[in-house]
Amino acid sequence: MAYGRGAAAVRAIEQVSLEIARGEFIAVVGPSGCGKSSLMRLISGLHPPLAGTLTVEGRPVTGPLKSVGMAFQNSNLLPWRNAVDNVLLPLEIVEPYRSSFHKEKKPYEAKARALLDSVGLIGFTEKHPWELSGGMQQRASICRALIHEPEILLLDEPFGALDAFTREELWCTLRDIQAARKVTVMLVTHDLREAVFLADTVYVMSQRPGRILKRCEVKLPRPRDLEVTYTQAFQDVVHELRSYIGKNK
Amino acid sequence: MERQEFAIKVLSPAAFTLVLFLLWEIVCAVFTVPLTILPAPSDVFAALWQYRAPIIDNSWVTLWTTLVGFMIATLFGLGLGIAIGWHRAIYAGIYPVLVGFNSIPKVAVVPVLILWFGLGEIPAILTAFLISFFPIAVNVATGLATTEPELEDVLRALGASKLDVMRKVGIPRSLPYFFGSLKVAITLAFVGAVVSETVGANKGLGKLMLDAQASFQVPIVFAGLLVLAVMGIVLYAITALIEARFTGWAFRGGANR
Numbered sequence: 001m002a003y004g005r006g007a008a009a010v011r012a013i014e015q016v017s018l019e020i021a022r023g024e025f026i027a028v029v030g031p032s033g034c035g036k037s038s039l040m041r042l043i044s045g046l047h048p049p050l051a052g053t054l055t056v057e058g059r060p061v062t063g064p065l066k067s068v069g070m071a072f073q074n075s076n077l078l079p080w081r082n083a084v085d086n087v088l089l090p091l092e093i094v095e096p097y098r099s100s101f102h103k104e105k106k107p108y109e110a111k112a113r114a115l116l117d118s119v120g121l122i123g124f125t126e127k128h129p130w131e132l133s134g135g136m137q138q139r140a141s142i143c144r145a146l147i148h149e150p151e152i153l154l155l156d157e158p159f160g161a162l163d164a165f166t167r168e169e170l171w172c173t174l175r176d177i178q179a180a181r182k183v184t185v186m187l188v189t190h191d192l193r194e195a196v197f198l199a200d201t202v203y204v205m206s207q208r209p210g211r212i213l214k215r216c217e218v219k220l221p222r223p224r225d226l227e228v229t230y231t232q233a234f235q236d237v238v239h240e241l242r243s244y245i246g247k248n249k
Numbered sequence: 250m251e252r253q254e255f256a257i258k259v260l261s262p263a264a265f266t267l268v269l270f271l272l273w274e275i276v277c278a279v280f281t282v283p284l285t286i287l288p289a290p291s292d293v294f295a296a297l298w299q300y301r302a303p304i305i306d307n308s309w310v311t312l313w314t315t316l317v318g319f320m321i322a323t324l325f326g327l328g329l330g331i332a333i334g335w336h337r338a339i340y341a342g343i344y345p346v347l348v349g350f351n352s353i354p355k356v357a358v359v360p361v362l363i364l365w366f367g368l369g370e371i372p373a374i375l376t377a378f379l380i381s382f383f384p385i386a387v388n389v390a391t392g393l394a395t396t397e398p399e400l401e402d403v404l405r406a407l408g409a410s411k412l413d414v415m416r417k418v419g420i421p422r423s424l425p426y427f428f429g430s431l432k433v434a435i436t437l438a439f440v441g442a443v444v445s446e447t448v449g450a451n452k453g454l455g456k457l458m459l460d461a462q463a464s465f466q467v468p469i470v471f472a473g474l475l476v477l478a479v480m481g482i483v484l485y486a487i488t489a490l491i492e493a494r495f496t497g498w499a500f501r502g503g504a505n506r
Contacts, residue, residue, distance in 0.1 A: 044406050070406040076399045080421050080498040089417065093407045128498055148407075 018203055018212060020186060022151075025178055027187045027195035028203045031245055035210030036188040040156050043186065044068055069145030073157040075137035077129040083140045084125045087112040090148040097148060115143045119173050135166035139173065146177065153178075153185045159194065168226055171197055179223065192238045192245075196220075197229055202237075204244040214244045288468040293475060296468035303457060304469075308476050311442055311454040314370050315484075318377025319438040326382040326434070327427065330389025334419065335411075340390065351383045355441055359448040373445040373453060380441035381434040388430035392423020425499035428492035435484045443477060 020026050028036050041047040042054060045068075054060065069090070077086045091097035091108050101108065116125045119139040121132075129137055138158055145153055155174075159167040175198060178185055189195050195202045196218055204214040218237060220228060228234050270290045276282070277289035284292060297304065329347075333340045355376050362372035396419055404414045446455025454473050461469035 045408075046402060046406055068406065070403070072399060072402070074399060076397075076403050078400065078418065078421070080424075080496075089403070090407050092417065093404060093409045093413055130498075144403075154406075 018215075020152075020184060022184055023182045024201065025185045025187070025199045026201045026203065027189060027199035028205060029189055029192055029195045029241065029245070030205030030210060031207055032190065034205045034207055036190075036205060037156050039205075039210065040070075040154050040186065040188050043152075044070055044154055067151040068154055069148065069150035069152070070154045071138075071141045071145040071156070071158045073160045075129070075134075075141035077137055077140060077144075079129050082126050082128050083116055083121060083132065084109055084112045086129070086140055087116060087143045087147050089144060094148045112143070112147060115147060116140065119143060119177070133166075135162055135170060138162060138170060142170075142174065142177070146181070146183075151184060153183050155185065155187045157189055158187075159191070160189070167191075167194070172226065174198060175224065192241050193229055193234075196234060196237045196241070197224060197226075202241060204241055214241070216241060285465050285467050288471055292468045293471040296466075297472040297475065300469055300472065304454075304472060304476060307452055307454050307457040307473075308480065310370065310452040311373075311439075311446065311477075312480060314373040314453065315377050315435075315438045315442040318374040318442060319381055319435055321374070321378045322382035322385060322434055322438060323431065325378070326385025326430070327389055329382070329386040330423075330427070331393065331415070331420070333386065333390040334393025334423070335415070340394075347383065347386065355380045356444055356448060359445045362445070363449045368449055368451050370450075370452070373442045373450060376445035377438040377441035380444075381438040384430045384433045384437065385427065388426040389423050392426030393419050396422045425492075425496040428488070428496050431488045431492065432485055435488050436481055439477065439481055439484070 018026070028039060030036050038047070077083075078089070081089070088108060092101055097104075097108070113125050116122075116139075119142065121136060121139055121143075124132060124136060129140075132140065138161075142155075142158065145155075158174075159170050162170065171194060174185075177183070178198075185198075187195065187198060199218055202216045202218060203212050204216070205211065206213045216237070220233060220237075274289050274291060277287060282289075288296070329343075333343055333347075358379065359372055359376055362375050366372055366375070393415075400418050400422070401414050404417055409417070442453070443455040446453035447459055450456045454477060458470045458473040461467070461473070
């Protein structure tokens with residue numbers, strides 16, 4: 001995958017090969033600008049690949065996938081919609097919800113409210129984005145990625161802009177969501193602790209052009225508690241992963 | 250707090266206007282300015298009362314021609330703005346022509362309109378339209394062009410079509426720009442209608458003022474100006490209210506909550 005044209009083109013990633021099993025939680029970590037986000041845009045279908053193949057559930061990806069839910073570093077909530085209406089947005093776009101949206105608006109709204117309640121936004125469902133804190137916005141954003149029950153959840157540094165405490169809270173929220181729904185998750189992050197805490201498998205990417213340097217299975221037992229992040233076993237995994245990042249320098 | 254708001258929003262402009270009229274009155278009295286050069290406010294209000302029937306009659310014509318022209322401009326400007334914002338090729342193609350057209354003083358166009366449509370309300374409506382659609386189109390296009398790509402990505406990742414992205418993100422996102430431009434456009438539409446009436450018409454405030462000027466009835470000219478100013482303020486206030494009503498989110502709850 002490359003940005004730009006001709007000699008000025010920047011090769012963002014090359015020879016990346018990874019397979020994700022259904023229901024698996026993988027994390028991709030790497031230094032800034034290594035093409036993590038590009039990889040995610042490829043998988044989501046937002047960017048077509050220049051060379052190589054990309055298949056999801058055996059079918060090649062040619063355009064945006066409907067079975068995918070995405071959340072980004074910024075919550076990207078629409079400021080003119082309140083939390084519920086923001087969460088409902090995918091249902092207005094994706095079939096089969098789209099055609100029945102006007103008829104079934106009430107049950108859909110109830111579903112969106114229940115989802116928002118489940119991530120701790122009780123009482124904030126009718127608020128507009130600017131009335132929510134950064135962590136609340138991000139929770140709503142994850143709800144929006146989940147409402148149409150996608151098979152795959154793609155998260156592009158979703159907690160990158162949050163403070164440390166809020167971030168750890170949201171780790172737990174995401175952990176519970178994944179455990180409850182058995183959804184396949186791909187998390188792009190530069191936070192090694194986040195990756196190790198949440199993921200079954202962590203991939204480390206190199207400097208640009210991005211390649212996979214290391215595939216590491218996290219053997220820590222589930223369900224994981226925040227306490228696990230202070231154990232020696234956890235620290236060892238983080239330490240090992242850290243040694244792969246920026247070692248070319 | 251409430252009382253302070255009232256003082257700032259109502260008392261302050263009222264007091265300022267009153268002082269302005271007082272100063273004007275004093276200047277006229279002290280320097281004994283002739284009535285044919287600058288009539289004092291008292292003379293202007295006297296003329297306003299004395300000739301209220303023709304003034305109301307002609308104001309009405311100016312008001313409705315302005316509003317009709319403004320409505321056409323709103324629809325046309327909105328459509329054109331969306332077209333320009335839709336695709337870069339349309340933008341590149343139309344924009345230079347649009348800027349060129351907007352550079353033409355509309356006074357120069359009025360004789361042509363009169364030639365085509367004769368004396369009457371149609372040239373005034375068309376001039377109001379021609380002068381006021383430009384800011385609407387440009388603002389809507391700007392709103393669309395400055396939509397954050399991240400917001401569009403949210404929809405595109407779901408497989409939304411260009412039309413979906415426009416309906417769900419582009420157009421709501423550019424509404425504050427649209428309503429903001431209406432305030433500018435309504436004032437311009439007024440200018441257009443009156444300019445057209447001044448060049449050639451058989452009714453309207455512009456025509457009334459032109460006739461009064463020809464017979465040196467300067468207080469009536471100023472009465473006409475005063476009525477124009479008041480109508481301008483009222484229409485501006487109405488569009489501002491509509492703006493606050495529809496795009497409260499863009500003001501973060503400050504203006505209307």
